Amino acid sequence: MDSKEFTAALGQLRQVREDIKAVRKELQRLEADRDKRIVALGMYEKAKADRIAPAAGLSVVDVVALVPHLGPRQRAAPTSATAQAEPADDGQAAAASPPLGPVGTLAPDLRRSEEPPATADSSGASLGEPVHAAGEGPQETEAEPVTDAASPAVDETAGQHDQDPVRAPAPATAPAAEQGRELPSIPAGERGDAWCVPTPNLASKRPNFTQQPRQMAFLDTDTGVLVHRDQTVRLDLGAASVSEILTAVYATVPDSVERIYITAGDPWHRDADRYPFLRDAVAAWLNAPVPGWSVESSRGKDRLAGHLVHPRNPVGRWQRGDQHTEIRSVGEWFDPAGADPATVRDAFVLLWKQLRHHWEDVTLMGSPSQTGRDLWSRTIPAKAGSRWAEGYPVMSEEIRGLLHATAGQGRTELIVPPRVPEKLPQLVEYDRTFAYAKHTWASGVGAPRRITAAAFAAKSEKEQTNALFAPSHWQIRVTVPEGWDHVGILPAPAAGDRAWYYPAEPGQTFTTWAGGAEVNLALRNPITPWRIEILDGLLWESGTPLRDWSTKLKDAWASLQALAANHGDERQRTAAHLASRAVRSILLYGIGGFAQRPRMTTRSVPVGCEHEIPAGAQIIGSDGETITWQRSTGFSRDPYAHPEWAAGVWSGARAALLSTRMREDDTFVGALHLPPGSVVAFRTDAIYTTHDPAWPYHGQPGDYLKKGHLPGPFTGPRTEEELLSLQTLGRAHLAEEQEGGQ
Incomplete structure (x- = not known):
């Protein structure tokens, strides 16, 4: 040219x-x-x-x-005085009146409690002073999560069997609307109380064995470069089908290699344009015939047999006689961002070395979720006579189902006009660093105590305050204060499977479940307290089951971060950075693994064999030759299922996204400390705002890092895709600003 x-x-x-x-x-x-x-x-x-x-x-x-x-709103129940002053004119009028719903007890004013009655961690965060965390924590499952269809319907008598509760005064205005999705309740009486009994003969105990390591190979299916230990070769992969990959790889590496990590290429997306959804393309790629191999059905006590059909990070498992292999995406651990297979291998080596400083018997398992849970299990007290040496009890299947249906993960919300301006003057992205680690200081342990509205009313104000600062999960009726002009605080169920939205319209009333951290924040937020009626709740003893585990992971993360900043070799700097991201994934997905969603089975049958699909299964894809289906098989007897811990972390993360204190700077940060109308979006642990607060950043877990800045004016985003486009532009613009300032 x-x-x-x-x-x-x-x-x-x-x-x-x-x-x-x-x-x-x-x-x-x-x-x-x-x-x-x-x-x-x-x-x-x-x-x-x-x-x-x-x-x-x-x-x-x-x-x-x-x-x-x-959105989900309900008409608030009138007070007894109002009901007596305005009796129904006749029987027909009374019959036409809507049911009042369960009776609640008004929560106390927590602003009178200057110091929360909970042990603070080294950062100054406590159960009552929430700090925000990163990312929703998915676990490795056989399919995407579904709402527990077997969860009981709302019982209007729940929480009324101890004594007559105190009915809270109704707000002046609370427009009625249909609830978007009805959440389950705990049944009244002894049936509901029985839910609080842990699952018999099931507890999390320290393992008495060492995990066996499995050899890995790292493959870029775009270039054909394969790395195994110190060996680097280039393979001819053809169209990169499963059969071609396994044939080429095992012609080069020994049969003892049991994991093939794909570092680039995403071969399961090669025919994506032939299918309406990525999931269908992935299923077709995984289920294509592989001569000489069969889908792995079982291996000893390993229950993770068969394929995991995931649109981005699938897992394929095959066997050939006694030989077993997996094809996995390294994206489960971190985004390689163009790193070659040798650098990815070095990242796994550095990860193992750093973790070995804290766990002598560390073994990197197939996914960060599996690795996180295994490392956590090796921090369970083992000394005879120590608390929980016999293991942490697993909640009943009913409580696990309740938490699955009522404890959401990260907050994702896009706010549009008229709540924000049509034209944005700028868009600034603040994202918290390794923030889940800030929510593992204290968690609920042991069997939960049920706190009905009556039981809560019978407590003294001090006891009520203590309960609201403790690890807990509450069914509540919420009213947004009159004059409220900021973002919503508490999640409400929206129509759709496991969907949530955050009411913010003054006078709006809704019924929901929320963790103690969020309820606590709603009652003592920096603007004005929300009106909360306690309908029912679960209260746990405060313990530290995750503290040792998360402290060790934070130390490993900090060491790798320092290595990434100071190493003299560029490849090792990149490897250390990737390894630090892997530590973050171990904690993030490890916590998600505690949630234990209902287990999903995914299988395929040839077209014409539809009669082999079991009753209750859902067809999720078809390529004209095979039909892929999935079915929920409920909750397994998993000794490491602790959704109460995951729910507590997620609740604290959402609360701290709105307000938390940086004690070292004596500064409050979070969305509620931004001007009204300036918050454009939330994405789990990130805030997008038109106001730049210049919050302090020390590179510590939980700090807000400024990651993007896009000057305006421009039309604000109306869809998630538009927000992500602006995010990309903002990050690029901030990088240019920072380079120009050096």
Whole structure:
């Protein structure tokens, strides 16, 4: 290309730019028209968000953001005095009145409690002073999670069997609307109390064996480069089918290699354009015939046989006689960001070396979730006579199902006009560093105590305050204060499977479940307390089952971070950085592993053999030759299932996303410390805002790191895709700003 051609190409590029602007302008016009139509439809008295959403091509949460009154709200129960002063005129009027719902007890004013009655950690965080954590913590399962369909329906008498509770005064205004999704309740009386009895003969105990290591190989399916130990070769993988990969790899490495990590290439996406969903493409790739191999069915006590069909990080398991192998994505551990297989291998070596400083018998297992749980199990007290030396009890299947249905993970929310300006002056991204580690200082242990509304009413104010600062999970009726002009605090169930939204409209009333950290924050947030009625709850003894484990992981993370910053060799710096991300994944996914979703079985049958699909199964894909189905098999007798710990961490993370104190700087940070109307979005542990608060950053777990800055003005995002596009632009712009300032 010469100068003339370059100039001409620039002109063509400018024309493309103008065309893009025109298309975007037209798209914005259409989206604005769509939003107006949604708002107009929302004025219809029988309108429902879950009917409007598919017609608009949006999620229910997006529709509720545009028309807040379509979100989950209920009419608050009138006071006894009101009921007596305004009796029904006749029997027909009484019959027409809506049921009051379960009776609640008003929570105390926690602002009078200057110091929370809970042990603070080294960072100054306590159960009553929540600190935010990163990322939702998924566990390795056979399919995406589903709401527990067997969970009981709401029992309007729940929480009334101890004594007559105190009915809290009703708010002045609380417009009625249909609840988006009904959450389960604990049954009244002895049946519900029995839920609090742990599963018999099932407890988390320290293992008396050492995990056996499995040899690994690292393969880039784009380039064909394979690394095993110190050996590097280039393979001809053809179309990179499972059969071609296994044939080429085992022609080069010994049969003792049992894990093949794909570092780049994503071969399971090669035919993605043939399928409506990535999951279908992945299932077809995994289930293609592999001559000489069969899908692994079992191996001793290993229950993770068969394939894991995941759209991004699938796991394939095969066997050939006594030989077993897995093909996995290294993306389970970290984003390699273009690192070659040798650097990825070095990252795993550095990870193992750092963890070995704290666990002499450390073995890197297939996934960070498995590794995290195994490392945690080796911190369980073993000394005879010590507390919990006999193991941590596992909750009943009913409590596990309740927590699965009522304890969400990270907060994901996009806020749109009129709650934010149409044109944003700028967009700043603040993201917390390794933040889950800030929520593992104290957790609930032992059998939970049920605290009904009556039992809560019978407590003294001090006892009520102590309960709300302890590890707990509460069923509550919530009313947003009059005059509230900021983001929502507590999650409410939206229509859709495991969907949540955050009511913020003044006077809005809804019933939900929330962890103690969030309830605590709602009662003593920095703006004005929310009105909380306790309907029912679970209260645990405060213990430290995760503290030793998370402290060791934080130490390993800090050492690798220092190595990444100071090593003289660029490859080793990259490897150390990747290894530090792997430590983060071990803690993040390890906590998610405690949640123990209902187990899903995924299988495939040839077309024409539909009669072999069991009753209750769901068809999830078909390529014309095979049909893939999945079915929930309920909760297994997993000795390491502790959803109460995962729920506590997630609740603390969501609460601290809104407000927490940095004691070393005597500064409060979080969304509620930003101006009203300035928060544009939440993505788990990140806040996107039009205001730059310049919060302190020391590189410690839980600190807010400024990761992006995009100057405006520009139209704010209306979809998640638009937010992610702005995120990419903001991060690139901030990097340029930082480079220019050096």
